[in-house]
Amino acid sequence: MPPIIETQGLSKRFGSHQALDRIDLRIEPGTIGLLGPNGAGKSTLIRCLLQLDENDTGRASLLGQDIDAHGREVRKRVGYAPEQDCHIPGMAGCEYVTYCAQLSGLPFAAARQRAHEMLDFVGMGQERYRLVETYSTGMKQRIKIAQAIVHDPELVFLDEPTNGLDPEGQAHILDLIGRIWKESGISVVLSSHLLPDVDRICEQIVILARGRVVVHDRLQELKRRRQPVAELSVQAGVPELIEAFSRNGWSSELLSNGRIRVAHGQESLNPMIAFLGERRIAPIEIKASPNALQEFFLQAVRDQGATP
Amino acid sequence: MSIRAHDYEHWRGTSTSIWRRRWTIMSYGMRLCLRSKLLRGIFAIAWVSALSVVAFHFLIGQLLSTDSALASFVANTFGRKAKAILDGVTAWILLYPEITVDGLFRITLSLLSLLYVTLCCLAVALFVPKLISQDLSSRAILIYNSKALTRTDYLAGKFGIVFVLLGGIMIAPLAFVWFASNILSPDWSFFWHGFSALLRAMAAGVVTVLCLSVLALAVSSLARKSGAATALWIVLWLVTGFVAEAASRVLPWGRCLSPINCLREVTRGLFDLRGVMESARASLPFFESLLKSLPSKAAVAVESVPGGAWMPVLFLAGFLGISILAINKRISNE
Amino acid sequence: MSAVIQATELSCFYGLVLGLNNVTFTIGPGITGLVGPNGAGKSTLIKLVTGQIRPSSGRLTVFGEEPWNNPGVLGSIGYCPEHEHVHQDLKPVDWLRSLAALSGVPRGETLQRSELALTAVGLSREHWKKRIGTYSKGMRQRVKLAQALLHRPGLVILDEPMNGLDPMGRHEIGDILRGLQRSGVHILISSHILDELEALCGSFLMLNWGRAVAGGSHQEIHADASRLPEQVVIRTDRPEDVVEYLRSAGLLRGYYLEEDRAVVWVRHAERFYAEWTGLLGGCPARIFEVQSRATTLSGLFEKVNS
Numbered sequence: 001m002p003p004i005i006e007t008q009g010l011s012k013r014f015g016s017h018q019a020l021d022r023i024d025l026r027i028e029p030g031t032i033g034l035l036g037p038n039g040a041g042k043s044t045l046i047r048c049l050l051q052l053d054e055n056d057t058g059r060a061s062l063l064g065q066d067i068d069a070h071g072r073e074v075r076k077r078v079g080y081a082p083e084q085d086c087h088i089p090g091m092a093g094c095e096y097v098t099y100c101a102q103l104s105g106l107p108f109a110a111a112r113q114r115a116h117e118m119l120d121f122v123g124m125g126q127e128r129y130r131l132v133e134t135y136s137t138g139m140k141q142r143i144k145i146a147q148a149i150v151h152d153p154e155l156v157f158l159d160e161p162t163n164g165l166d167p168e169g170q171a172h173i174l175d176l177i178g179r180i181w182k183e184s185g186i187s188v189v190l191s192s193h194l195l196p197d198v199d200r201i202c203e204q205i206v207i208l209a210r211g212r213v214v215v216h217d218r219l220q221e222l223k224r225r226r227q228p229v230a231e232l233s234v235q236a237g238v239p240e241l242i243e244a245f246s247r248n249g250w251s252s253e254l255l256s257n258g259r260i261r262v263a264h265g266q267e268s269l270n271p272m273i274a275f276l277g278e279r280r281i282a283p284i285e286i287k288a289s290p291n292a293l294q295e296f297f298l299q300a301v302r303d304q305g306a307t308p
Numbered sequence: 309m310s311i312r313a314h315d316y317e318h319w320r321g322t323s324t325s326i327w328r329r330r331w332t333i334m335s336y337g338m339r340l341c342l343r344s345k346l347l348r349g350i351f352a353i354a355w356v357s358a359l360s361v362v363a364f365h366f367l368i369g370q371l372l373s374t375d376s377a378l379a380s381f382v383a384n385t386f387g388r389k390a391k392a393i394l395d396g397v398t399a400w401i402l403l404y405p406e407i408t409v410d411g412l413f414r415i416t417l418s419l420l421s422l423l424y425v426t427l428c429c430l431a432v433a434l435f436v437p438k439l440i441s442q443d444l445s446s447r448a449i450l451i452y453n454s455k456a457l458t459r460t461d462y463l464a465g466k467f468g469i470v471f472v473l474l475g476g477i478m479i480a481p482l483a484f485v486w487f488a489s490n491i492l493s494p495d496w497s498f499f500w501h502g503f504s505a506l507l508r509a510m511a512a513g514v515v516t517v518l519c520l521s522v523l524a525l526a527v528s529s530l531a532r533k534s535g536a537a538t539a540l541w542i543v544l545w546l547v548t549g550f551v552a553e554a555a556s557r558v559l560p561w562g563r564c565l566s567p568i569n570c571l572r573e574v575t576r577g578l579f580d581l582r583g584v585m586e587s588a589r590a591s592l593p594f595f596e597s598l599l600k601s602l603p604s605k606a607a608v609a610v611e612s613v614p615g616g617a618w619m620p621v622l623f624l625a626g627f628l629g630i631s632i633l634a635i636n637k638r639i640s641n642e
Numbered sequence: 643m644s645a646v647i648q649a650t651e652l653s654c655f656y657g658l659v660l661g662l663n664n665v666t667f668t669i670g671p672g673i674t675g676l677v678g679p680n681g682a683g684k685s686t687l688i689k690l691v692t693g694q695i696r697p698s699s700g701r702l703t704v705f706g707e708e709p710w711n712n713p714g715v716l717g718s719i720g721y722c723p724e725h726e727h728v729h730q731d732l733k734p735v736d737w738l739r740s741l742a743a744l745s746g747v748p749r750g751e752t753l754q755r756s757e758l759a760l761t762a763v764g765l766s767r768e769h770w771k772k773r774i775g776t777y778s779k780g781m782r783q784r785v786k787l788a789q790a791l792l793h794r795p796g797l798v799i800l801d802e803p804m805n806g807l808d809p810m811g812r813h814e815i816g817d818i819l820r821g822l823q824r825s826g827v828h829i830l831i832s833s834h835i836l837d838e839l840e841a842l843c844g845s846f847l848m849l850n851w852g853r854a855v856a857g858g859s860h861q862e863i864h865a866d867a868s869r870l871p872e873q874v875v876i877r878t879d880r881p882e883d884v885v886e887y888l889r890s891a892g893l894l895r896g897y898y899l900e901e902d903r904a905v906v907w908v909r910h911a912e913r914f915y916a917e918w919t920g921l922l923g924g925c926p927a928r929i930f931e932v933q934s935r936a937t938t939l940s941g942l943f944e945k946v947n948s
Contacts, residue, residue: 038808050454054640071458072326072461073456080454089445099332100451103332103451105329117317151319166679179316180316193812195809257841258860268928269928269930270928277920278923282918285933287933290931297809
């Protein structure tokens with residue numbers, strides 16, 4: 001399959017701040033998590049790819065087309081939900097999404113039809129007939145996603161789509177984003193600070209730090225590279241269990257949330273479960289490397305900081 | 309029928325052309341602007357005044373054609389003397405139609421144009437925040453730019469909004485007045501004699517609407533808040549007008565400090581009323597003595613600026629250049 | 643276990659608007675997470691605990707005393723609000739010194755206290771001389787936290803401290819809070835980011851529509867939830883095999899499969915939870931996670947909201 005995003009030496013500078021520093025990327029279709037600390041260049045990268053900001057040097061192509069030569073045609077096949085709150089004033093929800101579809105080149109009749117389909121898809125009911133200005137944060141996030149996919153793009157960029165939502169809203173939006181790729185085959189680039197969300201949805205991970213690509217790999221691969229740890233939670237007998245683990249050669253510690261973290265060094269949890277089974281200990285729950293992505297992220301960004 | 313889930317479906321169809329997309333921006337913007345009752349009021353004033361000018365032309369035409377009901381009514385009411393005067397004027401017009409018909413059109417259309425410049429300024433004050441300012445404050449520009457549009461397409465659409473709205477206030481009524489008056493006139497050969505007046509009116513209309521459009525877009529792109537955009541426009545229109553008026557007493561080119569003043573000067577220059585008077589004085593009998601007692605105000609105004617009509621044009625070009633730079637800077641920064 | 647915060651039939655209304663409605667709960671020592679959808683009453687509770695408003699009825703005690711109009715107990719509470727009220731043009735030390743003076747720290751000690759607080763939140767000395775306006779979001783969050791620690795409170799309340807921070811910033815704030823907890827400070831923290839809370843907090847209080855719907859430590863919530871036949875999520879490389887294995891063991895009531903997980907409803911939940919390690923020990927599929935849906939915060943959240 002051809003790559004959906006390809007960049008060569010993409011750089012962008014704002015005054016003295018090097019926002020993007022020679023980015024070379026080749027990303028396959030799928031769900032991509034774009035991670036990085038604040039100011040690492042995540043939003044700038046997306047904005048440069050969409051030509052919202054002009055890149056200083058380097059080349060980039062989306063879906064096999066060069067953005068400098070075919071910017072307008074490329075954007076017809078790409079959707080974007082910005083991080084900031086944005087809307088076109090004076091429009092009701094369905095009018096807004098229809099208008100966005102028309103701007104992307106759909107004829108009015110098709111635009112109107114698809115707008116309602118997409119509003120159904122993102123789970124909006126009668127609110128679609130209200131002015132966008134009056135929407136709650138959750139509704140605004142949903143309509144941003146609807147306008148990003150209304151023209152049936154092949155690639156969609158979502159910049160912090162769960163910001164400012166309560167847990168219920170977050171879960172809904174995440175479910176929705178997962179469905180975009182699974183049901184429609186639209187590749188999704190998700191930029192987020194919430195690593196567990198990215199962990200749940202994305203197959204590929206790109207980590208930026210100081211304007212550079214620090215990591216680009218499949219999530220499975222990244223997890224495989226981590227030293228296997230498990231976290232488990234038991235009703236009682238924590239000191240005894242820690243003692244038993246250390247006799248087995250596994251180091252463990254008690255976390256602030258009452259769970260025990262064990263470095264067991266095994267590929268799966270089966271040996272650990274067998275070990276616990278022999279001792280008739282049944283933890284409430286057990287997870288393999290629950291924070292793998294977070295730990296990997298912190299490691300990668302720190303390494304980058306150490307070697308400027 | 310089987311149960312069908314409302315799942316995602318792909319869209320297969322040919323997309324519309326870029327002109328169609330620009331038209332979408334334009335038509336939505338126009339609908340948004342026309343929601344304002346005041347703006348519709350301004351449209352009404354523009355067209356009612358156009359209709360009254362047509363009626364005025366029609367009355368004059370009827371007075372001068374010998375066999376019209378109006379002419380015979382005048383003759384019956386005011387007696388032979390009035391009838392004789394009318395006959396004299398008719399003969400005069402038929403002798404020199406290229407000067408008299410053209411002159412009449414130029415005078416009425418130029419007065420109408422000056423009214424329309426003011427109406428246009430008022431209209432711009434009403435819709436200027438809705439052009440770009442609101443898009444800046446709600447970050448709608450981000451949405452436009454992430455679609456299959458460039459900044460030029462966006463500006464083309466926005467420019468279309470102002471151009472069409474102001475065109476409906478100025479260009480269309482001017483053209484309407486000319487055509488309607490000619491159709492209602494007693495002699496259709498006047499079409500040829502008044503043609504230069506039409507060209508002058510259209511030139512004045514296009515220049516005014518074009519310049520006001522660019523200025524309006526610039527003002528709209530400079531302000532983020534609706535109130536600020538309106539205020540900025542009023543400053544540009546009225547305050548610079550006063551300043552220019554004051555400056556003109558000290559500096560010979562002071563009047564050109566206000567872009568709206570420049571537009572008025574250019575409009576006057578295009579209609580060239582002084583030229584009308586001079587050719588009338590040169591070729592029409594009795595006219596010279598008439599003019600001596602009536603010093604033409606228009607002629608005085610044109611003479612007061614050194615460099616003639618070119619000074620306001622230069623200033624206007626400067627204002628437009630600055631505006632285009634400002635728009636460019638503001639839009640590309642978003 | 644002694645109670646840090648104790649509410650008995652506590653209600654708080656704003657006119658007709660509901661804040662909290664007849665809630666009774668106990669918040670124990672350690673780090674407690676306060677969760678709930680928007681409008682659940684979280685901020686009302688925080689305002690009550692910090693003595694900013696007065697309960698309509700019922701009783702709320704912090705360290706055994708009512709906080710309303712009680713400077714004695716308020717002196718042992720530190721509050722880190724959600725919104726930024728930090729003066730942009732000041733340097734952190736100056737700001738903290740003036741606040742310390744306001745809260746009654748003797749003049750001679752203000753500088754020392756401020757520096758201690760800044761050290762406690764891990765803000766390195768080179769930043770102390772810069773204006774707060776030049777700080778990153780994470781650093782500003784720390785200054786805000788330092789402000790809450792100035793008067794050495796026994797209880798620190800944080801309202802959405804993770805908002806807008808990047809993963810690095812969250813991790814650092816998490817470490818600081820864990821350090822505070824070890825030094826004996828109790829912490830109440832509200833957040834919308836459930837995973838973050840789950841990694842940090844030993845116990846929770848969940849509010850919805852002004853009522854306390856669940857509370858206690860992780861283990862207590864589990865003990866409550868496991869009385870019912872439960873939904874268990876098993877993440878594995880071969881979900882079908884796991885399901886088949888459970889069926890042959892006579893433990894399966896129902897299930898559905900996802901790509902990398904089996905969600906099963908177990909028969910004989912008591913037995914399953916008591917013996918599952920022994921039962922699954924012989925399963926041929928590789929297992930990565932076993933978790934009861936009802937004990938995760940998000941699972942709880944879904945249940946409460948449905």
